[in-house]
Amino acid sequence: MRFLMTTKGGSRTPDAEMMAEMGAFIEEMTRTGVLLATGGLEPGGLRMISSGGEITVTDGPFTEAKEAIVSFALIEARSREEAVELARRFWKIVGDGEGSIQQVFGPEDAPGGGPR
Amino acid sequence: MTSLDSHRVVDAVWKMESARIVAGLVRMIGDVGLAEELAQDAVLAALEQWPEAGVPDNPGAWLMAVAKRRAVDHLRREERRDRGQELLARDLATRPDEGERDVDEVVDALDGEVGDDVLRLMFVSCHPVLSTEARVALTLRLIGGLRTDEIARAFLVSESAVAQRIVRAKRALADANVPFEVPSGPERAARMSSVLEVVYLVFNEGYSATAGDDLMRPSLCLEALRLGRVLAELAPDEAEVHGLVALMELQQSRSAARTGPSGEPVVLHEQNRGRWDPLLIRRGFAALLRARQAGGPLGPYVLQAAIAACHARAATPEETDWPQIAALYEALVRVLPTPVVQLNRAVALAMAHGPRAGLTLVDALTGEPALKGYHLLPAVRGDMLARLGRHDEARTEFERAASLTRNTAERAVLLRRAATCAQEAQDAAREAREAREAREGREGREAREGREAREGREAREGRNEAAEAGVGRDEVAEAGATGGDVTLGRAMTLFLTRPGLSADTVRSYNQTLTRLCRHLGEDVPLRDVTSHRVAEVFAATWGTAAGATWNRHRAALRSFAAWAAERGWAAAGLAAPLDRRPEPRGRIRPIDRSLLESLWQRPDLPPRERTLWLLLYESAAPAEWALSLNVDDLDLPGMRGEVKARGHWLRWQSGTAALLPLLVGDRRRGPLFLADRRPGPGRRPAAADLCPHTGRGRLSYERAEYLFKRATAELDPEGGGYTLHRLRHSRLAHLGEDGWSAPMLMSLSGHASARTLHGFVRVPRPADTVA
Numbered sequence: 001m002r003f004l005m006t007t008k009g010g011s012r013t014p015d016a017e018m019m020a021e022m023g024a025f026i027e028e029m030t031r032t033g034v035l036l037a038t039g040g041l042e043p044g045g046l047r048m049i050s051s052g053g054e055i056t057v058t059d060g061p062f063t064e065a066k067e068a069i070v071s072f073a074l075i076e077a078r079s080r081e082e083a084v085e086l087a088r089r090f091w092k093i094v095g096d097g098e099g100s101i102q103q104v105f106g107p108e109d110a111p112g113g114g115p116r
Numbered sequence: 117m118t119s120l121d122s123h124r125v126v127d128a129v130w131k132m133e134s135a136r137i138v139a140g141l142v143r144m145i146g147d148v149g150l151a152e153e154l155a156q157d158a159v160l161a162a163l164e165q166w167p168e169a170g171v172p173d174n175p176g177a178w179l180m181a182v183a184k185r186r187a188v189d190h191l192r193r194e195e196r197r198d199r200g201q202e203l204l205a206r207d208l209a210t211r212p213d214e215g216e217r218d219v220d221e222v223v224d225a226l227d228g229e230v231g232d233d234v235l236r237l238m239f240v241s242c243h244p245v246l247s248t249e250a251r252v253a254l255t256l257r258l259i260g261g262l263r264t265d266e267i268a269r270a271f272l273v274s275e276s277a278v279a280q281r282i283v284r285a286k287r288a289l290a291d292a293n294v295p296f297e298v299p300s301g302p303e304r305a306a307r308m309s310s311v312l313e314v315v316y317l318v319f320n321e322g323y324s325a326t327a328g329d330d331l332m333r334p335s336l337c338l339e340a341l342r343l344g345r346v347l348a349e350l351a352p353d354e355a356e357v358h359g360l361v362a363l364m365e366l367q368q369s370r371s372a373a374r375t376g377p378s379g380e381p382v383v384l385h386e387q388n389r390g391r392w393d394p395l396l397i398r399r400g401f402a403a404l405l406r407a408r409q410a411g412g413p414l415g416p417y418v419l420q421a422a423i424a425a426c427h428a429r430a431a432t433p434e435e436t437d438w439p440q441i442a443a444l445y446e447a448l449v450r451v452l453p454t455p456v457v458q459l460n461r462a463v464a465l466a467m468a469h470g471p472r473a474g475l476t477l478v479d480a481l482t483g484e485p486a487l488k489g490y491h492l493l494p495a496v497r498g499d500m501l502a503r504l505g506r507h508d509e510a511r512t513e514f515e516r517a518a519s520l521t522r523n524t525a526e527r528a529v530l531l532r533r534a535a536t537c538a539q540e541a542q543d544a545a546r547e548a549r550e551a552r553e554a555r556e557g558r559e560g561r562e563a564r565e566g567r568e569a570r571e572g573r574e575a576r577e578g579r580n581e582a583a584e585a586g587v588g589r590d591e592v593a594e595a596g597a598t599g600g601d602v603t604l605g606r607a608m609t610l611f612l613t614r615p616g617l618s619a620d621t622v623r624s625y626n627q628t629l630t631r632l633c634r635h636l637g638e639d640v641p642l643r644d645v646t647s648h649r650v651a652e653v654f655a656a657t658w659g660t661a662a663g664a665t666w667n668r669h670r671a672a673l674r675s676f677a678a679w680a681a682e683r684g685w686a687a688a689g690l691a692a693p694l695d696r697r698p699e700p701r702g703r704i705r706p707i708d709r710s711l712l713e714s715l716w717q718r719p720d721l722p723p724r725e726r727t728l729w730l731l732l733y734e735s736a737a738p739a740e741w742a743l744s745l746n747v748d749d750l751d752l753p754g755m756r757g758e759v760k761a762r763g764h765w766l767r768w769q770s771g772t773a774a775l776l777p778l779l780v781g782d783r784r785r786g787p788l789f790l791a792d793r794r795p796g797p798g799r800r801p802a803a804a805d806l807c808p809h810t811g812r813g814r815l816s817y818e819r820a821e822y823l824f825k826r827a828t829a830e831l832d833p834e835g836g837g838y839t840l841h842r843l844r845h846s847r848l849a850h851l852g853e854d855g856w857s858a859p860m861l862m863s864l865s866g867h868a869s870a871r872t873l874h875g876f877v878r879v880p881r882p883a884d885t886v887a
Contacts, residue, residue, distance in 0.1 A: 001426065031346050031349050032346060032349060033341060033345040033399070034640065045526065050782070051247050074395075076338070078131060078335070078339075079124065079128050080124075081125045081127070081128030081129075082131065082132060085128055085132060085176075092174075106372070
């Protein structure tokens, strides 16, 4: 099962110690195959709206900074509980903050995806 | 932690930590069985305490601490027993702390090299004193943290069998006094390959599980990948470990593409490469790179991974670097000279240098006892023969392969290929015959050209051609009797009673000519029959038939026309306006009426299926149109429904009309045909595809197709079951046989042009119009 973990803005700015700890954690998770992809996101970015066949690209407006998603990690776990446990380790390093875990549906989750 | 069941949390944490915990305990107390029991005690403690006290902050460390405490208790008990009561009493009086100190030292040491302990544990659980089955079960249990019931489900055996296997394995390890260590020297390589073998076995068990009745089996692939990655981390200098990981990542990257909508296997070169997982491919490449960096001679896993990487690099099957793959198989055969590898090498050779190159090698393998009963050998041989145009031999091979495979979906694919070969062989034979007849006709004409004038003169003179031998005599006698105006019926009889025609040819030609007679009249003089009239009969009779049928009748007519023209009885070019039609691959043959009758008669059909299938048959409409119908689109008294997206009315007959009210029930709106289940949260369909009464989604094309195939599998001589598309076309073919004209069929079926009706062009799969 794949899960997308995202964190919102507003948590403390990382210091050198935390960076090192996080680096080691990411390295371990990548090596063991749990972490598929991860990265930090620019604040804001571009906003796109598609409406009635018309597509508009604007520089804003965006939700307030502490609501915006600032980083993500795509992980492979055996269960939701395992994903939570991995996220728990992540938050131990980061400290205060807020984020979410969402399952990423694959072909096996499609209705009628195979004979049942 | 609110929404999570604490039992499941314990299970998840246990799965993540079990290898480290058990490995650490084995190092403390030396016995795998005991270590596992103690670790299970810790799990039990967690199950008791976490629901009450809440899940601890660091659940992994909590389990580890409890397990260690249990181990220490155990060591103390052992110590006491060994020393005996008296000794112990004295010891306790004089040196009360010694026992504790020993244990502390062990525990301290334990915190050090946990990773190495896990590696040791892997070597122990894959020890050669154990049977392969026991190695697999023990590894999944100890390293993977799987429960006995999970292993049992994954391997389709009973839970007690797995439990037995594990108990016996632990005892065998204790009896053999297997040391808790990573072997060194030459033994290391052999033991390492045993570990790799177990991991790959687990992977293959999951990979070959296409039945999909239990998700536990496919998840074995992920478990094997995890084991492989852990191993790669612990033994980073072993090229083969990285090779195995690369191989598994690359194979797993195709998991979404390797089965079709109804679970049938899709072979590599037919897979939709857009569904390959780029993340896993990238990781496969990275692991392969690490394998190369580790150096050493190329082992079997690295070579197999390199082959898989060649496939992964090709964006389309045509871009596959087959010469490179053939070269890699060449190298693989040297380190892994098994017949199966040889067979794969033959496939690569055939792709790189043509089927003949591969066939030579495959032929050499046919006597191989290890491949006796291996369905892929005849399947591969059949493929090469087919590519060489040896369709009859190819068909036999595909049929043999079908009889050998245990997988039903695969069997259907093989039987379909056999049927295609049979058809190709028939076509080839017919074309050869046509060519021969045309040649003979030409030769005959040339030979007779000089004679023709004389024949005509002699006939006019009323001279009996007694001197002419055999057939000619009769013909000319008949011609003479009718004064040169041979009727269609008479010509037909003469044509069909020529000597040297096989019974099959006579039967086939007879069908064509009888139709012609029925439309044009037996007594019409052949001379008066125009090519235009013949073309009309053909269009009316076989205009809607499959290309192959059309071509068969056309060939019969051409043969007859040439024969008649030669005798001067018919205008030349009688068959000229009739074009040969394409015979698309996988051409659609109608389902026999009697089979369909028996299907409608079946008492156990669910109402939805019965209605849908009868509607499709009666309306001859595309399945996606029928599935797109909403309850409010129906005009029940008018026996029709509007396909809004197409602005077309779909018309049915009394069979459907009787069933529809039952299916609709009290529903007023929403999709007519509903899925069995409510849609999952991740796949919320559009509101238009949801039933406002039941919350269920619209029945999908894929599902409907699957249901029909499943229900008709036993009717289908090929075993795979029929498609909905074929059901529709069966109706058109049956109506065509009943004398419906092309325009009538078009108005019924919604085919846009007569051309599409003629050629039986496959209707493209709807791009997820529903579900």
